[in-house]
Structure formats: C-alpha cells, structure tokens
Amino acid sequence: MNLHERLTEALGRDAVKTQPEDLAVYAFDAYSQAAPPNAVVLPSSTQDVAAAVKISNACGEPVVPRGAGTGLCGGAVPAKGGVVISFARMNRLLALDVRNKRAHVQPGLINLELSEQIRSSGLFYAPDPSSQKVSTIGGNCATNAGGPHCLSYGTTVNHILGLEIVDERGEIFTTSLDDIGYDLTGTLVGSEGTLGIICAIDVRLMKLPESVRVWLAAFGDVEAASETVSAIIGAGIVPTALEIMDDVIVGAVEAAYGAGYPTDAGAVLLIEQAGFADDMDERESAIREIAHEHGAISWRAAKTQAECDLLWAGRKGAAGATGRYAPNYYIQDVCVPRSKLPTALHSVTQSARRHGLKVGNVFHAGDGNLHPLLMYDKRDRQQVAAVIGAGNEILQTCVDLGGTISGEHGIGYEKRDTLSLVFSTDDLATMAKMRDVFDPRRVLNPEKIFPAGVGCAEVKPPDAAYVISNR
C-alpha cells in the first residue's frame, strides 16, 4: 500500500486529503512562500496522530503539524513535502478545573474560544496573540505566541502546565510542570513542532480582573509615544498592555473599523490597566501625568465596555486593515530593550525610506516588541526585493541595539538563516543537541528554526516535493 492508502486505512477516508487542490491549500500559512504536502491528515485523537506519524515514518515522509496556519514565518509550510497533520478536528476543551484554575485542552482549540467557553467560571486564558480569533492554542504553544497582554501576564509558555506529545516515532509521552525532572514542557513550548507534536495541553487560567480601564493617548509622533512608554515603565508602572500605532496604521484602522482613534495624531498609545478598583484612580492619574509630560496631545478614557472593545478591535485588526494601502504587507517581528525603541523606530523609518517602501508601525511597545509593516505589491519584483532588503536591515539594526530577531512570531522557515545574527555556532550546536534527542532523523517539521547546515544534515527524505515558490 502507498502512503495515501495506508493513511486512509488507519484514519478513515474522511480524515485524509490527497487531491492536488486540497494539498495546495495546505501548502501555505501566512508566510509568503509555500510548498505542497504529499498528504494531509485531520486526526480526531492523539492515537490518530501517532498512527499518522508511524505511517509517515514507514513511507519516508516528514510530518508537519498545523494549527490554524496563521503563522507568519512559514512554520507550518511543509518545506520538504511530507504529511501535514492538521488539528482542526481536535478542537475541544476536555476538562476545566475551576478550583485549581487549570484546563485540559486539545491543540486545535481556538485561543479566544477557550476564554469564551469558561467565562462563566470567572476565569480566562491570558495569552492573546492578535490572531486569537482564529489561531489555535496548539499553534500558540509551538511558537510560544505573545500578544498585547504579555506585558503583564507573560507569553504562552508561562501559562502551559503540561503537554501530551507524539514523538518522531509515533510514541506518546506526557510532560508536566508538576513532575520532578527536566522542564521538558518549557523546552518543547516554542520549539515549532521540531521536537514533538503537541496533542493535548494543560493550561493555567487566571481570574478575570475586578476592574479594567482602557485609555488612549495621542502624540505628535511615534518617538514621543515610545518615550512615554519608556517613562511609564521607568517610573515603576507596568500596565497590562502598552500598544502603539503610528499615523499610517491609525489611518487604516479608522477607515476599516472606526475605532475612534484621532486621525490627526502622529501616533496613538493604547493603554490597559487591569486589577483592583482600589488603586485604579491613582494609576490613571500617574500614567496620564507621564503621558502629558511627554507631549500627549489628547487623552481619552473608555467609558463603557463597548468603547474598550472597540479600541481593542482597532488594535487587533490593525495588520489586516493595511490592505487599504497595498495589496500585500510584510510584517516584521523584532524585539529591542525598551529604552531603545525610539532609536529602533527611527532606523525602521530610514530603512523603509531608503528602499522606497511605505511602512506602518503597530507594536507591543511595553515589551520593546516592534512590528513594522512594510507595504508592497508582490507582483512587482523590485518591490519584493526592496521588502527583503529593508527587512534584513531592520533585523540587523535591532540586533545591533541589543535586541533579537523574533519576539513572538517565531523563526520558522523565514528567519532560520538569520539565527546566527544572534547566536554563536556553539549556541546553535547546543540547541541542536535537543533536536538530536527528540528528532535525530529530522522528520519533524524539517527545514525550520535551524540555519541550513546546522544540525540538519543527516537525513533527506526521498523524492519529497520541495517547491518553495513566491506566493
């Protein structure tokens, strides 16, 4: 039997896709390049995943786990063909433990749906990538996704208590933070499917805050807004979120959502503070005062829940809204020490200008996590080259400022060759030791994270379609 027949026999006809038009869909995630798999499976259980991996092994095919495919770095692109394992059908909340504030979920559960399903218990799941309406908790774990509220709640890894994993041979094992021994949970989160396939997750939940306030401050330019952020943090105040959008983004957001951002400002700063009612007024006046000291031209406090939601909807939909400016955008994800934000932003503007590109900035300012959006038309080869050139300059600038090349999107396929900007050969060889333990044959999501030639030399799967083409 061939690959398709064996997968169909094990998982059922309904759970296996082999038609070229189906495979083409799974060639992509939100990255610009793609490669079709040889087969796609839609497992319903961990056992299904294990069976699919065993069959893939037997047929010499690599496997690529996939959540919602919202990753921006090609993490879910089957770069060497093989079998894509989609978690679309493993999307349930399996158990909720209110008293101990934890839940057991399947990896395909959509991030926001978890919080919605448990709202009546007074709990929520804190990590909130902007893609949370569609992205899955499994995918979030694979990339250690961030989000606006990571400023005070921490990234995904801080909220993961244990994992059920299918390994490269199709064996199942579990990890738990409650167990004595090495913290495999923490190491597997963020490993982008290269150390094991996440099939179930224990997540930590938090109590819904008693009080939430959202404020919007407008500034003449993005530098003033980011200096305000540094000053707020420097004053010992860490709000729940500190998000900046420049005038380019504000224009797009207003046209798309009418979120109520002032379109005459150079930048807006969205601030959220969650906590207890008792010190809210004190917090508000301290932050407001800092904003005014740093040149805020207006200050608005959301008065109703609807107003809060609208301000946030603008922020979370910002990237998509830029479709008004250009057919395509490239979003960069870099992180610098917070006090270097104004310098980094200035460099971003310079790079974009040099390459003749329109750039918008929407970013997690409190974390120093920048997201310059370079707008272009992919049909224009010159523009594509300009985007690549500017993107690389931005990476180098942020590394020079003491920062790093990915704050929350991951390395995937896109950034693997730039990893050496940050890490030495010894550093990378140390990471590769983990790969040697968990995936010595490089069959789990090959061609990801590690630069070509580092720790991925031994095995090349036979005759897998390997087409990386421009989207």
Next chain:
Amino acid sequence: MLSQTAKADAAANRIVPKTVAKLQEAVREAHQQGEPLVIEGGNTLSGMGKAPTRAARTLCTSALRKIHAYSFADLTISVGAGITLRGLRSALAEHGQFIPLDAPCAQRATVGGTLAAGWLGPRRHLYGRPRDYVIGTQIVLADGTLAHAGGMVVKNVTGYDMSKLYIGSFGTLGILTSVNFKTLPAPQSARVFIAKLPENSRLRAINAIAQLNVPPAAALWVYGFRKAIDGEDGNDGRIFILHEGSAALIERASRDVRTALGRAGVPETQIIDTGALGAFDRILDACSATIGQRSITYRFSGNLDDAETRLRATYVATHQSGLAAESLLDLMNGDLYARISGKDAHAFCERIEALDDALHVQIPKAVVVACESPIRQVLNVWGSTPAALDRMRAVKATFDPAGTLNPGRFIGDI
C-alpha cells in the same frame, strides 16, 4: 564536625573559579580526565537529591557574582550566577525593583543554585515562577563549551528556549555562569498578618483565606517551626499571610483578612508592617532548615484540594513511627513542607527508612528538600518517577555523556 585534616582536604578539592574562562578550564580538565564534579552555589539546598557519586572535587560558582549590566529603565538585569539572592535584592532595591525569587537562606543562596534547584516559593501564584523572569542564560557545558540562550529582551522566541531546560536541572546538564532577568517594580508596601488558631479552627481559616477577593502574595498554615514565627503556636497552628501592593489595596486586603479570620473563629490577628519581608524570609528559611542530623524535610506538592489528605497521611505515619512532625502548608499553591525529626540522631536513623517507605505509599510525589543525615542516600529522595524519565535520561546522555556534572544527584540517577 570535620577534623582539621579533613577540612584541608576539602579545601584542596574545592575549585572556586574567579572567571568564566577559568571555570571552563576546570570543567574541560575534569571532563578530559574523567573526573566527575560536584557543582555548588551557596550550598543551601545541598540536602536535595543524593550526593553525587564518584565525584571527588567540588566546583563552586560563588565567585562569579558581578552585576554585568543593569538597565533599570528597561527592567532587565544580567548577573553572575554566583551572586547571592540578597546581593541581587539589594542591587534591585536601589532602583525600587525586585524579582520574585523566593528561596531559603537569601544571604547565602546563589541565583544560579536557586535556579538550578528549580526552587519554587509561595509567591509564584501571584507573580509566576522564577523561570518566567529568566530572559537569558550563559552556561558551561560538560565539555567546557560556553553556550548562551535567550538575550536581554523581555520577549524572545529566537531558537529553543534552552534556559527552561537548565532551570531545575540540578547542574546535571551544565553550570549556569550568568543569568539575565526581567525585573518588576517593587510593590509599594508589604504587610504580614499572623494569627494563632484556636482548637478546631484550622479548616475554617484555610477556607476563609481561599475565598479572599484580593489574593495574598503568600499565605501559609504553619504548625511548629518556632524559629520561623515569633511566639507560641495556637492549638491549631498559625496562619501567616503576606500582602503586597499599593497602600490602598493593602488597606482593603487588611479589612478582608480580619473579617475572614474573625468569621472563622480566630480572635486576634497580629500585623507586621516594618520588617514584613524579613518575617517572610524566616518562613522561607524554615522550608529547608534542619535540626542537626536528626531531621528530614519533605515537600509534598499537589493541589490545595487534597492538601488535607496529604497532611493527615503525614501526621498518621509520623505518629506511628514515633517521630515528630512540623508543617508548613502553602495555601495558595498547595505545597506542603513537613519536617520530621527524632529525639536524637540514632532514634531518627532507626525509624526514618520505614517512615520514608510508608509516606511514599500515601504520597508518591514526596521529595526530600533538606536532610543532613547521610541516611538520605538510601531514601527515595525524589519520589515517583516522572512519565518522561527515559527522555530525560536521553537528554542527560546527550549533554553529558561521560557523566561529569553532578552524576547521580538528580532523579533516576541522572
């Protein structure tokens, strides 16, 4: 007590490198000669795990205690792994910041040792685990290679998060030489509440604390451990609560605590404002404090739901064995620390082996966190085997194939 000669031998067998390069050299040499090393920080949690087998020499990181960089406006700091928790604390306090690293013996415990031991303290339910604050590490591997992970930014998904693997690995994969942290603004104020519990009020008091609207930074039920809290125990032990936050929040929390405890039938609550954190430190110290060679301290982790079961099992088994128990129950995280002691070392040694077996039947995850007696070498110091032990062994075999670093100290003789 060590004899003078033994002391001299111990000193000769102790390497305290002043630089990372010298530490690398020492590790390389040991690796080449096939001589295992004991890895040590402040020697405050050496009662955890078994004494490494076959290791003649000790490598100590305590001289690597520089502050490499402190960008207080960025809320980040990079320190040598040998800096003590107290040293780190006072550097941070100068800028009104802190890192919630709750561990015993802050004056001696090192940052590297505390992280390597994966120590978890009572404030983690509020602030997160120490690992959540580590943004970068520098480590010397078993062959002397120096490797970095992470960086000096607070959000970073560039490559594998290797720091997670090193934290809690008991020096069996490498030696932490430098750690980068993100820091927090220190809370405006702190207040400690101590209440003696009258007969039969313990469960009511514990439930009352679970219902508090403003969660305390730490809340413990304490029985015994006289050095940890001044004054006498109540008939049903004592409650210790630490609240941290703005003055306004602490005022509200104070009213809530007194009302809740009052309803639970607790007549009086003592408040400590000046020295609140010192009082909290004494509680932390108690978690690993030994009584010479006649005590052992276990940590029985679990959810708060089954804390009562663990507590009862401990007291029943201890009573039957003719030993005495004191306990600290973390009311926010569920950890139970029980110190079991005998009248003298002889009585203790005679009975502890059977008790250790009995306790593990009832509480499989029992972990020994402090024991000076050599008898711990024959006890089940790590409790039940984790599901992924074979993978952990494979990790050890890949990182330290010759078994140079702390061989045999960790679970499964890793």
